[in-house]
Amino acid sequence: MNDFLVTYMPAVVQYWDYIVKAIWETIYMVSVSLLFSALIGIPLGVLLVITSRNHLLPMPALNQILGFVINILRSIPYIVLVIILIPFSRKLIGTSIGPEAAIISLVAGSAPFVARLVETAIREVNRGVIEAAQSMGASNWQIIRKILIPEALPAIVSGITVTAVGLIGYSAMAGVVGAGGLGAMAYTHGFNGFKEDILFVTTLLLILLVQGVQMIGDAISRKLDHR
Amino acid sequence: MISLKNVSKVFKNRFGSVHALDGIDLSINKGEIFGIIGYSGAGKSTLVRLMNLLEAPTTGDVIVGDTRLTQLPPGQLRKARRKIGMVFQHFNLLWSRTVAENVALPLEIAGVPKREHAARVKELLELVGLADKADAYPSQLSGGQKQRVGIARALANHPDVLLCDEATSALDPKTTDSILDLLKEINRKLGLTIVLITHEMHVIEKICDRVAVMESGRIIELGDVVEVFSRPKTTTTRQFISQVTGSEQLDDDVLRQIGPGTLLRCTFLGDAASQAVISQLVKEVGVEVTIIQGQIKRLKEIAFGTLYIQVPGDIDVEARTVAYLKKQGVHVDVLQSVEGGGAQ
Structure with missing residues (x-):
């Protein structure tokens, strides 16, 4: 086994420590970005639904402004977003390079996406169930907490899974701001460094990561779904 | 409340x-x-x-x-x-x-x-x-x-x-x-x-x-x-x-096969249904009655019914029959009269 690796993947063996570090960088960037995207995106998604017409808290103006801002953020290509946000991250965290800087642009790119997915998920919640809760005397906040989110949870989890997979892809591009990770490794050492074995192994690792995330997400969503 | x-x-x-x-x-x-x-x-x-x-x-x-x-x-x-x-x-x-x-x-x-x-x-x-x-x-x-x-x-x-x-x-x-x-x-x-x-x-x-x-x-x-x-x-x-009392309609097929004579739809409500209206009719008016189709149901304690009957005879017999039934509290519709054609 060792002989095989040394013969056919010399660079992988040589750079193995860096690859392991890159795996953790990717996992770190993706999970932290995902956490913040969910923390921002889920409330925004809920707000998009309840402020729409004929819903719990109709606020047409707010609803339209919110939708508009989300659409703008979603239409900017990620690579452009990274560059636009360089001055912003310098102000916010004191640096415009490294994983933390990447996280800022990743969150800016995926939180609006989460918001839209959550919006769709919550819109699917049966109106009759909301009405039943109102007939019991539930407040809007109780309806959000006890009806809308629990009933939409499997769909929200699916949405978060899709976002996580997307983030793995985007995090590769975040190498531009020196964020590291598997994508940067594949590009700088594998592609630019003509080390095909590194290109191969890092790509393989990204595939495994995506598959793993998708499997876990599907399993959670299935477990939550009692329809 | x-x-x-x-x-x-x-x-x-x-x-x-x-x-x-x-x-x-x-x-x-x-x-x-x-x-x-x-x-x-x-x-x-x-x-x-x-x-x-x-x-x-x-x-x-x-x-x-x-x-x-x-x-x-x-x-x-x-x-x-x-x-x-x-x-x-x-x-x-x-x-x-x-x-x-x-x-x-x-x-x-x-x-x-x-x-x-x-x-x-x-x-x-x-x-x-x-x-x-x-x-x-x-x-x-x-x-x-x-x-x-x-x-x-x-x-x-x-x-x-x-x-x-x-x-x-x-x-x-x-x-x-x-x-x-x-x-x-x-x-x-x-x-x-x-x-x-x-x-x-x-x-x-x-x-x-x-x-x-x-x-x-x-x-x-x-x-x-x-x-x-x-x-x-x-x-x-x-x-x-x-x-709940069932269909009040008579099948078109049945209607076509019916020969000449008066055809009546009698709707009973309440007391009328529980009395022997039809046998009284035969006795008092002296007509022959053929029952074509009928149904009587009870709803709470009241009887409801629809009865389709045919009465042979002339226009006078028809008039007396209808009058008698109405007097008994039965709602009567003439579906086919001896004078040709029906009311409905």
């Missing part, structure tokens, strides 16, 4: 406005089972949803118990709603919660301490006969079982009133009966006032004390079930009665 005073509801959309309810005055007594029957679009669903202000009236007052709901600020309205349970046609259970958790939802909403939930839920599930399904999810239940959960949930906070919005319309006849039996039992056991809306006469006949018939946003008849249905004043009411 519930009073609606001059209540109207106008729905506005971009095409204009629709008067869903038009000056309704209604008073529902404590402890009774009150039925509201009407075809779809009659406004009955809007009417029942006014009673917990899920739908706010455009004008008028809604009073439940001692509370004028139409005057309450939102927070107090929510509190008042806890004492008004509601059951829905499509059950509206949360599929993300088990049966027990669904029943506990109103308790959570009302802020009942968590430690009291289990005992109350158990009590309620026993009442509706689903104690063994506490940990099942709604998707594992039949329609009738789902509605039992819906009823248990509606009763969780000891309401004074139970509103049923087409509670049995999504169920098969056998299940409908079992749910109606349950509602009746709850009404007797808990002294709960029940308001139910339906388009099924059977529901009214089986459990209601009083009934209101609705059409075009108005109540067109109102009173004791027996009274309203033994002396229907409107065509709509008559049509609802025929739902």
Whole structure:
């Protein structure tokens, strides 16, 4: 086994420590970005639904402004977003390079996406169930907490899974701001460094990561779904 | 228990406005089972949803118990709603919660301490006969079982009133009966006032004390079930009665095969049906009577029936027959006269 690796993947063996570090960088960037995207995106998604017409808290103006801002953020290509946000991250965290800087642009790119997915998920919640809760005397906040989110949870989890997979892809591009990770490794050492074995192994690792995330997400969503 | 005073509801959309309810005055007594029957679009669903202000009236007052709901600020309205349970046609259970958790939802909403939930839920599930399904999810239940959960949930906070919005319309006849039996039992056991809306006469006949018939946003008849249905004043009411008394129509095939002679449709209501009207007719008028088709059913304690009879003879015999039957309180339609052609 060792002989095989040394013969056919010399660079992988040589750079193995860096690859392991890159795996953790990717996992770190993706999970932290995902956490913040969910923390921002889920409330925004809920707000998009309840402020729409004929819903719990109709606020047409707010609803339209919110939708508009989300659409703008979603239409900017990620690579452009990274560059636009360089001055912003310098102000916010004191640096415009490294994983933390990447996280800022990743969150800016995926939180609006989460918001839209959550919006769709919550819109699917049966109106009759909301009405039943109102007939019991539930407040809007109780309806959000006890009806809308629990009933939409499997769909929200699916949405978060899709976002996580997307983030793995985007995090590769975040190498531009020196964020590291598997994508940067594949590009700088594998592609630019003509080390095909590194290109191969890092790509393989990204595939495994995506598959793993998708499997876990599907399993959670299935477990939550009692329809 | 519930009073609606001059209540109207106008729905506005971009095409204009629709008067869903038009000056309704209604008073529902404590402890009774009150039925509201009407075809779809009659406004009955809007009417029942006014009673917990899920739908706010455009004008008028809604009073439940001692509370004028139409005057309450939102927070107090929510509190008042806890004492008004509601059951829905499509059950509206949360599929993300088990049966027990669904029943506990109103308790959570009302802020009942968590430690009291289990005992109350158990009590309620026993009442509706689903104690063994506490940990099942709604998707594992039949329609009738789902509605039992819906009823248990509606009763969780000891309401004074139970509103049923087409509670049995999504169920098969056998299940409908079992749910109606349950509602009746709850009404007797808990002294709960029940308001139910339906388009099924059977529901009214089986459990209601009083009934209101609705059409075009108005109540067109109102009173004791027996009274309203033994002396229907409107065509709509008559049509609802025929739902349970069977079809009033004679097959076209049968009509074509009938030979000459008078063909009459006799509609019996109340006393007339229980008397020997036809044999009296034969004796007193001295005519021969052929029974073509007929059906007599009982609704509460009144008999309802439709009888198609053929009477051979001339125009004089026909006139005397019709006159005799009318005198006996039978509603007569001449479908085919000896003078050629029928009235209808």
